[in-house]
Amino acid sequence: MSTIAQKKGFGATVWDYLTTVDHKKIAILYLMAGGIFFLAGGLEALFIRIQLAVPNNDFVSAGLYNQILTMHGTTMIFLAAMPLIFAFMNAAVPLQIGARDVAFPFVNALGFWLFFFGGIFLNCSWFLGGAPDAGWTSYASLTLNAKSHGVDFYILGLQISGIGTLIGGINFLVTIVNMRAPGMTYMRMPLFTWSSFVTSALILFAFPALTVGLFLLMFDRMFGGNFFDVSAGGNTIIWEHLFWIFGHPEVYILILPAFGLFSEIFATFSRKRLFGYSSMVFATVLIGFLGFMVWAHHMFTVGMGPIANAIFAVATMAIAVPTGIKIFNWLFTMWGGSIKFTTPMHYAVAFIPSFVAGGVTGIMNAVAAADYQYHDSYFVVAHFHYVIVGGVVLALLAGTHYYWPKMFGTMLSEVLGKITFWLFLIGFHLTFFIQHFLGLMGMPRRVFTYLPNQGWDTGNMVSSIGAFFMGIAVIIMLINVVVTQVKGVKVGNDPWGDGRSLEWSIPSPPPFYNFKQLPLVRGLDPFWIEKMEGKKGMTPAEPLGDIHMPNASFLPVTISFGLFVAAFGILFHVDDKPWALPVMIIGLGITLVSMLIRSVKDDHGFHIHKEDLENEDKGVKA
Amino acid sequence: MQAEEKFTEMTWPASPEKATLEAKNKFLGFWFFLGGETVLFGSLFATYLALKDKVPDSSHPLAKDLFEMPLTFLATMFLLVSSLTSVYAMYHMKNYSFQRMQAWLLITVFLGACFLGLEVYEFRNYVHEGHTFTSSAFGSAFYALVGFHGGHVAFGLLWILSLMLRNAGRGLNLYNAPKFYVASLYWHFIDVVWVFIFTVVYLMGMVG
Numbered sequence: 001m002s003t004i005a006q007k008k009g010f011g012a013t014v015w016d017y018l019t020t021v022d023h024k025k026i027a028i029l030y031l032m033a034g035g036i037f038f039l040a041g042g043l044e045a046l047f048i049r050i051q052l053a054v055p056n057n058d059f060v061s062a063g064l065y066n067q068i069l070t071m072h073g074t075t076m077i078f079l080a081a082m083p084l085i086f087a088f089m090n091a092a093v094p095l096q097i098g099a100r101d102v103a104f105p106f107v108n109a110l111g112f113w114l115f116f117f118g119g120i121f122l123n124c125s126w127f128l129g130g131a132p133d134a135g136w137t138s139y140a141s142l143t144l145n146a147k148s149h150g151v152d153f154y155i156l157g158l159q160i161s162g163i164g165t166l167i168g169g170i171n172f173l174v175t176i177v178n179m180r181a182p183g184m185t186y187m188r189m190p191l192f193t194w195s196s197f198v199t200s201a202l203i204l205f206a207f208p209a210l211t212v213g214l215f216l217l218m219f220d221r222m223f224g225g226n227f228f229d230v231s232a233g234g235n236t237i238i239w240e241h242l243f244w245i246f247g248h249p250e251v252y253i254l255i256l257p258a259f260g261l262f263s264e265i266f267a268t269f270s271r272k273r274l275f276g277y278s279s280m281v282f283a284t285v286l287i288g289f290l291g292f293m294v295w296a297h298h299m300f301t302v303g304m305g306p307i308a309n310a311i312f313a314v315a316t317m318a319i320a321v322p323t324g325i326k327i328f329n330w331l332f333t334m335w336g337g338s339i340k341f342t343t344p345m346h347y348a349v350a351f352i353p354s355f356v357a358g359g360v361t362g363i364m365n366a367v368a369a370a371d372y373q374y375h376d377s378y379f380v381v382a383h384f385h386y387v388i389v390g391g392v393v394l395a396l397l398a399g400t401h402y403y404w405p406k407m408f409g410t411m412l413s414e415v416l417g418k419i420t421f422w423l424f425l426i427g428f429h430l431t432f433f434i435q436h437f438l439g440l441m442g443m444p445r446r447v448f449t450y451l452p453n454q455g456w457d458t459g460n461m462v463s464s465i466g467a468f469f470m471g472i473a474v475i476i477m478l479i480n481v482v483v484t485q486v487k488g489v490k491v492g493n494d495p496w497g498d499g500r501s502l503e504w505s506i507p508s509p510p511p512f513y514n515f516k517q518l519p520l521v522r523g524l525d526p527f528w529i530e531k532m533e534g535k536k537g538m539t540p541a542e543p544l545g546d547i548h549m550p551n552a553s554f555l556p557v558t559i560s561f562g563l564f565v566a567a568f569g570i571l572f573h574v575d576d577k578p579w580a581l582p583v584m585i586i587g588l589g590i591t592l593v594s595m596l597i598r599s600v601k602d603d604h605g606f607h608i609h610k611e612d613l614e615n616e617d618k619g620v621k622a
Numbered sequence: 623m624q625a626e627e628k629f630t631e632m633t634w635p636a637s638p639e640k641a642t643l644e645a646k647n648k649f650l651g652f653w654f655f656l657g658g659e660t661v662l663f664g665s666l667f668a669t670y671l672a673l674k675d676k677v678p679d680s681s682h683p684l685a686k687d688l689f690e691m692p693l694t695f696l697a698t699m700f701l702l703v704s705s706l707t708s709v710y711a712m713y714h715m716k717n718y719s720f721q722r723m724q725a726w727l728l729i730t731v732f733l734g735a736c737f738l739g740l741e742v743y744e745f746r747n748y749v750h751e752g753h754t755f756t757s758s759a760f761g762s763a764f765y766a767l768v769g770f771h772g773g774h775v776a777f778g779l780l781w782i783l784s785l786m787l788r789n790a791g792r793g794l795n796l797y798n799a800p801k802f803y804v805a806s807l808y809w810h811f812i813d814v815v816w817v818f819i820f821t822v823v824y825l826m827g828m829v830g
Binding site for chain 2: 179213224
């Protein structure tokens with residue numbers, strides 16, 4: 001079709017992205033929105049490190065520090081890491097299983113816009129009386145009496161973006177079960193698809209607990225409920241349980257796709273089949289399962305008693321077994337391979353020791369008796385930054401370089417990429433390694449300043465210097481992106497030359513229907529199999545025929561925008577503002593009417609006709 | 623099979639709710655959604671059990687002072703029977719008899735509305751006895767759990783009604799058959815949740 005080659009105006013492009021239901025464009029939306037929130041969260045991190053660089057610093061006040069600290073954690077987890085993972089899931093999973101789109105393209109778009117408006121709502125707090133300041137865990141004993149509206153922004157913003165994540169998870173579960181190409185059995189799915197599958201299941205069963213927790217907190221703060229009010233019989237520990245029943249699986253939701261990305265990268269650049277594929281799948285599922293059994297290890301010091309602590313401690317240590325299986329499989333994948341040290345491979349190789357360090361401190365924290373010493377100290381801060389930055393963020397940076405050509409059709413500069421990598425890796429270890437010792441020397445978490453001569457001065461200065469290395473690394477990556485896109489050198493189907501899975505068998509970026517003919521999958525690493533037999537592309541599993549595609553829609557934006565508006569009404573209704581109730585009703589009205597339009601208007605999609613596909617072929621040849 | 627295709631009783635497939643790829647996706651996706659809903663209600667049940675009879679002072683009514691068998695039993699019967707009538711509706715959907723399906727759905731909606739009416743009446747009584755959403759942690763947890771369920775019933779009624787109205791003029795096809803089926807799945811789920819509420823909240827509440 002000629003529409004692809006047409007040059008579009010700026011307005012038309014914006015409208016295209018506002019109404020798109022194409023998973024590849026939604027991936028780009030997730031990447032951009034998540035990237036912007038990542039920069040915001042990174043800026044907050046730099047403010048934290050500036051404040052803590054020297055003792056008795058007054059760069060920010062204590063109150064503002066609490067807001068920055070809370071927003072750093074909340075933004076990085078919910079608004080940066082999650083959407084960036086969804087970006088790669090959207091970009092790669094449908095292509096990896098040989099599908100033309102996800103199972104619910106409309107829901108996919110809706111999930112993105114809910115996340116986006118939720119994130120914007122949360123960040124509006126900066127300009128409307130102060131951001132949330134009770135930590136990203138928002139414990140009820142702190143939030144119940146918080147004076148500003150910050151916490152209310154947290155509750156409503158996360159509620160909206162949480163719904164988006166939940167429906168996104170359901171969408172990927174169904175996509176992977178129902179939309180696989182002929183021959184793509186479960187045990188032939190690439191590891192990234194497998195980890196996305198398990199992550200989606202975790203999302204499905206973990207997020208409702210957060211939904212309930214946020215509802216209860218909303219009722220308590222805004223509608224006179226007494227769930228956490230001890231004087232009326234309430235119990236603040238309920239929040240901690242609900243939060244961590246969600247919160248612990250959440251860290252596996254983040255790390256499993258990271259494992260998946262690295263599995264792809266190790267196999268691709270070792271030019272060797274992933275070692276122990278079936279044990280990798282088994283370990284992924286097992287980690288997902290055990291991830292639900294360990295939430296109370298965040299609460300060892302609450303006073304649950306020795307039996308509960310012991311059970312949760314043992315369950316936590318058990319997770320080291322499947323994780324260890326994975327580490328050894330990655331090492332054995334490289335063993336005897338013909339390794340190519342590209343930028344993504346640099347990240348993958350650096351990930352192993354970094355993440356293992358985070359895992360070892362995790363086991364230390366899991367020893368309940370010892371945890372009484374580590375709890376609420378910088379040791380814990382060091383631990384979770386080693387797993388999240390050393391695992392998830394390294395994977396996201398690796399994935400950005402690895403999948404950039406497939407998403408945008410251009411190759412990021414390898415030279416700048418490697419400079420980014422070295423600066424980031426050095427900065428990361430400089431920042432967080434020393435924090436283990438600061439914690440063991442007694443420096444508590446979440447303090448806005450400290451007194452000199454407690455042995456913490458040098459350590460904190462080193463840590464702050466490291467943070468700036470990471471900041472510079474990210475700036476160089478942004479320069480890399482701009483330079484690459486301005487140059488605009490287009491690449492072919494398989495720009496790395498060693499692609500193994502289906503996404504590398506089609507053009508970069510793929511046409512909007514992905515596969516002209518669904519491919520026939522003949523084994524694990526299907527594209528590699530075909531290449532080894534001397535073929536250029538996949539063998540089609542069907543004759544050329546009409547392709548059914550979903551219609552674009554603006555409704556996802558209006559549904560999400562309505563909730564965004566309503567949230568302001570709910571939030572300010574506490575202050576008895578006269579406009580609050582009408583705003584709430586208008587907002588909910590926008591959402592409900594949009595949902596009704598979606599229900600009563602039939603949406604059959606459209607067909608790309610066989611003749612158009614054939615003409616396109618001739619057009620390319622001519 | 624195409625979603626827009628016209629059918630007769632003879633050509634109507636055996637499982638119209640799973641006949642197209644879109645229908646299969648909807649069917650499976652909704653089961654997953656119900657899995658998430660199970661966790662949602664599980665969390666509310668856990669909260670309720672932790673806060674049951676947790677009141678600020680001894681003048682506040684407790685579960686054993688409040689709940690009465692006749693009213694809840696009647697409400698339970700309404701909802702259980704409505705689940706049965708929705709099964710009848712789906713039986714007729716599978717046999718391509720649209721009018722009978724609509725009739726049974728109407729009965730389902732009527733029974734659901736009766737249940738909801740009784741629930742509102744029941745809540746009104748509790749409020750008179752001093753058991754409100756804001757009076758105690760017990761009250762908050764009770765109204766959150768039972769109210770969430772009631773909200774689901776209300777949403778289900780609106781959903782089934784709009785499906786009936788939207789398709790009244792055009793009968794069954796493979797585009798709307800899975801929609802009816804999924805709505806009936808939702809209705810069963812609500813019913814199952816109520817069975818647990820009846821047991822955990824009311825029966826266990828009455829024995830103390």
